[in-house]
Amino acid sequence: MDKSKMRARLASLSFSEKIKILEKLRERDRTIAASGLRKKTKPAGTDKTDRLAEG
């Protein structure tokens, strides 16, 4: 599935379903933060905006 179709499909999910995906994304973010992997690739003080852009 190409990226635009994937985005459209995700956008069409119910709010409840999208919230659960959002929670999973946060869980991943926290796991990566706890692992220390992010420190190796991003300088200290990186803010939320950077992390969002990084995905």
Place this chain on the structure above:
Amino acid sequence: MLSPVLFDPQTLGSIAELVHNAYMGIKATIESINRMQADGIIGKYAIGGAVGATFYLEPAATLDVDVFVIVPTKAGGLLLSLSPIYDYLKAQGATIEDEHIVIGGWPVQFLPASDDLELEALAQAVATTIEDVGTWVMTAEHLAAIALRTGRSKDHNRILQFLEQGAVDRKKLSLIIDRHNLAGKWKQFEHRFLEGMHG
């Protein structure tokens, strides 16, 4: 074109897995806020920010929940204070982390509606549910207008997403922009991001 990476299905699993395997819930967070509203600590509220945008767009990573609220003031009082919210929620076991209060595992930032744009956004917020819990989300046009006013990189990203995905009514957005004196910021945004785009 700025575009936040959504997620990689290969590392997170299928959409169905993502939907059914979440580990903690914004639902619990919203239930606490609804109880607080029922107890008269806050008036009307609406979800804004990235979580609010998720109502209209595909989910994108965020660390917190922005909740715009009407904070009742004491008779004759003019000062908006978040203390009643914090006191109420701390008594329920919530913890404070910088400008956030952690409810149901999620950092929540309460933002008292303090100007005409935010008050209008609350008044016109859309009723919805997260699972079976009722809540309110700002309209896409108000989310975009507030993002335009805030003007950080991630806010501009969000406006672009709204536009690219046809999630905002351009006419309604234009009226909000005019009504709240954001035409100058919109012109700058157009010049920086939209010139040369079709549609």
